[in-house]
Amino acid sequence: MPPRTRSKRSSDAITTPTKRLCSDVPSNTFNFGPDVFAKLVHFLQPSDALSLSSVSKGLYAAMDNRIWRSLLVTQCHVKPEKLKPKTNARGMLATLLIKNRCEHCRNVYMTGCKTLRVHTEHYGKKLCKACTSLPLYREISQRDAIAQYGIEGWQLAPLPSRLISSGFNFEYEIAYQKKMYNLQAVLDLVQKVQSSAPEPKDQEIAHTAARQKFKLQHYQLHTLPHRLVAAGNGYNRKLYNLQEVMDLAAAVGSVQN
Numbered sequence: 303m304p305p306r307t308r309s310k311r312s313s314d315a316i317t318t319p320t321k322r323l324c325s326d327v328p329s330n331t332f333n334f335g336p337d338v339f340a341k342l343v344h345f346l347q348p349s350d351a352l353s354l355s356s357v358s359k360g361l362y363a364a365m366d367n368r369i370w371r372s373l374l375v376t377q378c379h380v381k382p383e384k385l386k387p388k389t390n391a392r393g394m395l396a397t398l399l400i401k402n403r404c405e406h407c408r409n410v411y412m413t414g415c416k417t418l419r420v421h422t423e424h425y426g427k428k429l430c431k432a433c434t435s436l437p438l439y440r441e442i443s444q445r446d447a448i449a450q451y452g453i454e455g456w457q458l459a460p461l462p463s464r465l466i467s468s469g470f471n472f473e474y475e476i477a478y479q480k481k482m483y484n485l486q487a488v489l490d491l492v493q494k495v496q497s498s499a500p501e502p503k504d505q506e507i508a509h510t511a512a513r514q515k516f517k518l519q520h521y522q523l524h525t526l527p528h529r530l531v532a533a534g535n536g537y538n539r540k541l542y543n544l545q546e547v548m549d550l551a552a553a554v555g556s557v558q559n
Contacts (some may be wrong), residue, residue: 461488501546
């Protein structure tokens with residue numbers, strides 16, 4: 303006897319839902335009049351106007367070539383004679399924004415951005431005038447870092463650096479070079495050293511650093527006890543107790559005053 307099967311009901315059948323056609327919608331929903339929309343767009347930045355035109359097809363159609371040409375002339379300072387009848391004004395505006403966008407702050411400057419030509423990890427970046435002055439994109443020489451921040455050469459040694467030419471001695475045919483460090487890396491190192499620095503009585507300072515930091519003379523430092531450490535290439539370096547150097551600088555300053 304064949305097995306009994308369940309009878310099919312009309313509700314079990316998969317039916318295609320009835321399509322309901324919407325009434326025709328005009329392609330240009332943003333019909334504000336011939337000049338009203340163009341005036342509204344001029345309150346936006348060029349980058350914001352481009353973003354607005356990408357919201358919908360209606361806005362894209364409403365922002366015609368006439369509006370983009372007006373933005374190029376008034377806000378991007380493009381000469382009208384450069385805009386030919388067949389010029390794609392919207393594409394031209396997008397290209398200008400890409401070329402003049404700062405890679406750090408992401409702002410657009412129609413006056414243009416500066417391309418870094420220093421051979422570091424930031425080579426080729428386009429930056430605005432404000433961002434080029436940031437420590438992240440600036441360099442400082444080893445000598446200036448020691449003089450300004452009171453750190454030692456051996457503390458700077460672990461940091462990445464590059465050598466640049468600083469002169470040439472024609473008499474001895476010797477090329478002089480100096481080390482350049484990233485300023486932000488030096489500032490981070492100074493902050494790290496200062497946060498973990500022991501008391502001055504437990505620190506030492508080199509002869510050159512003591513003269514530059516405390517404005518002392520050679521003969522004044524020679525009165526203090528010191529020790530010699532190897533500095534490489536057969537040279538030695540004098541190290542003094544920092545507390546004694548500070549006391550000497552205070553005494554010299556009081557005498558001069």
